[in-house]
Amino acid sequence: MAKTIGIFDSGVGGLTILSSIVNEVSDSVEYHYVADSLYAPYGAKSIEALLERSRRVTEFLISKGSELIVVACNTATTQVISSLRAEFDISFVGIEPAVKPAAQLSESKRIGVIATANTLKSGLFKQTLETYASDCETFTRIGEGLVEAIETGELSSVELNDLVRDHVRYFNSKEIDVLVLGCTHYSFVSQLFEKYLGHGTSLVTPNEAVARRVQSVLETLDSEARSVRSIYVYSTSGNLWSLKKLIAAENLQVDQVLQVQI
Numbered sequence: 714m715a716k717t718i719g720i721f722d723s724g725v726g727g728l729t730i731l732s733s734i735v736n737e738v739s740d741s742v743e744y745h746y747v748a749d750s751l752y753a754p755y756g757a758k759s760i761e762a763l764l765e766r767s768r769r770v771t772e773f774l775i776s777k778g779s780e781l782i783v784v785a786c787n788t789a790t791t792q793v794i795s796s797l798r799a800e801f802d803i804s805f806v807g808i809e810p811a812v813k814p815a816a817q818l819s820e821s822k823r824i825g826v827i828a829t830a831n832t833l834k835s836g837l838f839k840q841t842l843e844t845y846a847s848d849c850e851t852f853t854r855i856g857e858g859l860v861e862a863i864e865t866g867e868l869s870s871v872e873l874n875d876l877v878r879d880h881v882r883y884f885n886s887k888e889i890d891v892l893v894l895g896c897t898h899y900s901f902v903s904q905l906f907e908k909y910l911g912h913g914t915s916l917v918t919p920n921e922a923v924a925r926r927v928q929s930v931l932e933t934l935d936s937e938a939r940s941v942r943s944i945y946v947y948s949t950s951g952n953l954w955s956l957k958k959l960i961a962a963e964n965l966q967v968d969q970v971l972q973v974q975i
């Protein structure tokens with residue numbers, strides 16, 4: 714068996730994780746990425762609906778030979794990754810808001826987390842806050858409107874600029890010194906967040922940590938490296954134009970972009 718990694722997100726957001734993984738992983742691997750854009754956003758879906766989508770996408774990625782699946786979505790990780798691990802006999806790596814590094818980095822002990830409604834209300838997130846940030850005052854906010862705006866692929870739109878500015882205004886008013894981007898989509902506009910955040914406020918994502926985790930799980934698998942790296946990207950929506958635009962924004966060299974019905 715040759716090394717194959719499956720990755721999925723509700724849409725384009727996980728491409729930011731895919732590019733961190735591609736930069737970190739030394740072996741030539743075949744990547745299969747699913748943007749479940751027809752069913753995005755995941756942020757306010759019921760657990761049943763999230764599990765149903767995640768299950769279907771997982772089965773598709775396994776049919777492509779994936780031996781490791783990266784749930785490149787904070788919402789799906791915090792809500793359903795434990796069910797996926799119980800149902801499927803392969804390795805999963807998830808992503809959740811980087812609260813631990815944020816708490817360690819914060820000097821004022823006032824941190825912010827922007828994420829989806831489902832992530833913020835999840836038991837896993839609350840537990841992470843209790844375990845790693847009990848010495849911090851934490852301000853959370855749902856990134857209302859951001860996923861939908863980023864899915865359009867129009868990263869320079871006035872609408873997106875104003876949305877980010879308004880979300881950041883809330884955090885600036887709380888005088889935080891670290892902000893966690895708790896949704897993979899938001900990394901596409903990290904520069905906009907930086908533009909509006911107060912001086913001395915750092916932005917934290919878990920992208921590099923997830924990529925290192927993927928590398929270490931890969932090392933435990935018996936499969937062999939390939940001679941070349943290849944990347945296949947699938948979307949459940951017919952709008953491949955915005956997907957291609959965001960692939961280019963991440964500088965990803967992709968072999969094929971296809972629409973799939975899952």
Ligand code: DGL
Nearest residue numbers: 723754755756787788897
């Ligand atoms: N990108 C996803 C996350 O990290 C999901 C966003 C959504 O679909 O609401 O949570």
